[in-house]
Amino acid sequence: MADNKNNPNQVSDTGHEWDGIKELNNPCPRWWLNSLWLSGLLVIVYFILYPSLPLVNESTKGLLGWTMIKEYKEDLAKVEAKRAPFEDKLAAMTAEEILADQEMLNYAIGSSKVLFGDNCAACHGTGGAPAEGAGYPNLSDDDWLFGGSVNDIMMSIAKGRAGMMPAHEKLLNTDEVDQLVKFVVDSSNGIQNEAGMALYTSKGCFACHGADAKGIKAMGSANLTDKIWRFSGDEDQIRHTILHGVNDASDPQTRVAVMPQWSEKLAIMLQVRADAIADDEDPNDIDWSDELEGDEGERLTETEIKKLAVYVHQFGGGQ
Ligand code: HEC
Ligand code: HEC
Known part of the structure; x- marks a missing residue:
């Protein structure tokens, strides 16, 4: 006889019984079972649409042809398309013009952080303040060995310095x-x-x-x-x-105390331009094939150095 008090819904049992306690065979709740089937179904859908089974050299491709590297490249292309007009504009501006243009200044500063971290921070510290006693000049104070105007800074980077x-x-x-x-x-x-x-x-x-x-x-x-x-x-x-x-x-x-040279080419160009201006000549008339051999070393491009000069200038000590 079923025990109504302990099994009010009259569920069938599994036949297991310990000391008078029976194991009932309650079904799983409907919502739970449905989600189980649904997730099983999703596995199959994803399996068909996306790369799934790893084979010897690559995995199955999936109907959508999606790959992580493709998505990364598409995102990168989007970022670059957004940056291109800024980069083009920047290339045509002088460092002083960038300092006077808030929008371009923000862009130059934003895109210089990584550049500075990769090339300069090892010696000058993040934010231009080196570790105490490291023997490198602080770029965020008001004291400049070679001058704190943005053009002086650009020359320091392009030419390198050694006191x-x-x-x-x-x-x-x-x-x-x-x-x-x-x-x-x-x-x-x-x-x-x-x-x-x-x-x-x-x-x-x-x-x-x-x-x-x-x-x-x-x-x-x-x-x-x-x-x-x-x-x-x-x-x-x-x-x-x-x-x-x-x-x-x-x-x-x-x-x-040696600051490496980042662009022999730009250092020559800055010097020749400055000399031309000092001699009252038009720097646009300079014949660069006369001035440059074509084999000058360049570890950073002119635009990169210009950005870095602007970035260093706004550390707080720029003049
Ligand atoms: C290997 C270490 C090293 C690296 C890397 C380095 N610098 Fe320098 N930098 C120095 C030293 C040392 C000096 C000081 C030279 C001197 O005492 O005459 C200096 C000087 C300078 C100055 C002139 C400071 C002044 O007071 O006039 C600027 C500006 C500068 N560095 C910017 C940069 C930027 C921007 C980068 C990255 C592209 C960079 N440096 C990478 C070591 C380094
Ligand atoms: C040929 C040029 C030259 C002569 C001569 C010279 N100095 Fe210097 N001195 C420098 C330069 C350049 C520096 C900066 C070094 C660097 O960072 O590259 C310097 C740095 C220093 C510093 C370090 C300052 C600091 O802020 O840490 C002291 C101190 C100093 N000089 C004192 C003297 C004294 C005193 C004399 C005379 C006995 C003298 N110097 C002669 C070029 C010279």
């Missing part, structure tokens, strides 16, 4: 070195140091750092009167620079 300061170990005695270190520290704190200044002048430091010790752009020499340091404001580090110089091949302890 030259001779080692002074053999040229100065210990007392003179001490005095010069003190002079540099005093100058950075705005303190007049007349004896130091006299030594600075008589030992020829002024020839590169300028009579006012504020640095000379054309030489890439550091400003010694501010608190922004190319290397360090630490007295030992200042002493090291004075004793061993920068990029002085005759001194094994010299500081190495």
Whole structure:
């Protein structure tokens, strides 16, 4: 006799029974079963439409002919079609014109992030601020060795840079070195140091750092009167620079400070254009077949360098 209290719906049982407890054979809910069949059906539909069965060299293609790489290429083509008018416009503009055009400026900045990350951040740090003590100049401060106008920056990137300061170990005695270190520290704190200044002048430091010790752009020499340091404001580090110089091949302890060249071609072109303007000639009349050999190295294109110059300029320190 069925037990109405424990089996109110009179469901059949499976015949399994433990200590008087029977295993009932309740059917699965309809909605659940329907979804099961539906998902089974979807598997078959997808199987027919999309690549599915992996074979030896490739998989079955599916009726739609869809592939991930094709979708990626189509998306990329869409992005490139959107970028093309900007890229064309950018190529025809000078860096200064880009800075004055908010829409183009936004585009140049947006598309330079990856370029900077790939080529520059290893030395200069993301955002142009290198790790402390790494020995690379900060591009986001107000201090520029070679100038902070967008054209100066473009030239720095195209041409590459290497500051030259001779080692002074053999040229100065210990007392003179001490005095010069003190002079540099005093100058950075705005303190007049007349004896130091006299030594600075008589030992020829002024020839590169300028009579006012504020640095000379054309030489890439550091400003010694501010608190922004190319290397360090630490007295030992200042002493090291004075004793061993920068990029002085005759001194094994010299500081190495070399910015790679990114386009020999553009560096020549920028120089020739600047010379033409200085001589009151029309830069459009330059005969480039005369100026370029055709085998100049180019690691980045002119447009890429222009974008990067604009990007670096807006880090905050551009002039
Ligand atoms: C291998 C390291 C290295 C890489 C990579 C590098 N730089 Fe430099 N960069 C330097 C060094 C070192 C200097 C300073 C040269 C000197 O002291 O005379 C410098 C100087 C500069 C300056 C001049 C700074 C000033 O104060 O005048 C700019 C601008 C600059 N780099 C931008 C870039 C950009 C943009 C890139 C990427 C395309 C880049 N650098 C890649 C090492 C590097
Ligand atoms: C031939 C040119 C030249 C002469 C001479 C020269 N310097 Fe320099 N000095 C440089 C350059 C260029 C730099 C920047 C190096 C770089 O980053 O590439 C520099 C950097 C320095 C720095 C590092 C500043 C910082 O911000 O970290 C100090 C300090 C310095 N010079 C002091 C002196 C003193 C003192 C003398 C005279 C004894 C002197 N220099 C003579 C070219 C010169």
